[in-house]
Amino acid sequence: MENDLISKKDLLEHAGISYGQLYRWKRKKLIPESWFIRKSTFTGQETFFPRKSIIERVEKIMNLKDDVSLDDLADMFSPQPAAASMTSSQLTERNIVSPTTLELSTRLLGTKQEYSFLEIVQLRITDHLLHQGDMTLTEADLLLQTFSDHREKLQGQDMNILLIRKMGVPLVLFIPTSCELLLDSQTKVIASLNLNGFAEQLKIQLT
Incomplete structure (x- = not known):
């Protein structure tokens, strides 16, 4: 449903982050590839995200990135189970x-x-x-x-x-x-x- 998605532009504005930060987190696997949803709009192709999941994930990254390395965050966010x-x-x-x-x-x-x-x-x-x-x-x-x-x-x-x-x-x-x-x-x-x-x-x- 459209109400459950947020556009890339709106996400960047809402979170106060840059395009470069977003795609760096993607490359480091902090944000799953499957969350980048390409949809046709009247202006062409645009990227959307599952609203609740992406906002929560970005907030977690922003809160933890100064204390935890991006590699450790990637392990934390990975769907692979912990060895515990x-x-x-x-x-x-x-x-x-x-x-x-x-x-x-x-x-x-x-x-x-x-x-x-x-x-x-x-x-x-x-x-x-x-x-x-x-x-x-x-x-x-x-x-x-x-x-x-x-x-x-x-x-x-x-x-x-x-x-x-x-x-x-x-x-x-x-x-x-x-x-x-x-x-x-x-x-x-x-x-x-x-x-x-x-x-x-x-x-x-x-x-």
Whole structure:
């Protein structure tokens, strides 16, 4: 949808950055190639970006670039998982995942000695949506199971996660950030968040 995009010109004005800065960050892989969307306009071809994602990313870069090298930022923003694992006690002691969410995941996925980075992201997202009141426990089960079923396919991918309901029936969707999802008027989007965004936050917290 057009309202979800921002033109390159408007982005540069909004963020107070130059064309050179933007494309340097692109070359350093701080901004994904897929976010540069070419569209035809009445003046010819113009570049647009997913509004929310690009504004949040530019703000993060501006806030961190004086303290963190661009190469380290690239690692932080990369969809590739971090080389980190934690036990259940470490997750709760560091307030990364609540005991309630861990118990829920154990009932569904079994007891684990250690959780991989992607599994921690999975639990973190579930925990966030539960505490926000955006989904029920039944829907949390569905989210955890969907994550588990497709974890290998999600690894290294920049995905948006959507929880939708139609006539009271919940669905969990994983779609690439570059794709636009068109829904009928009877389908309600309950929650929409970016998988890579949560991975970035977790990398920062674990640093």
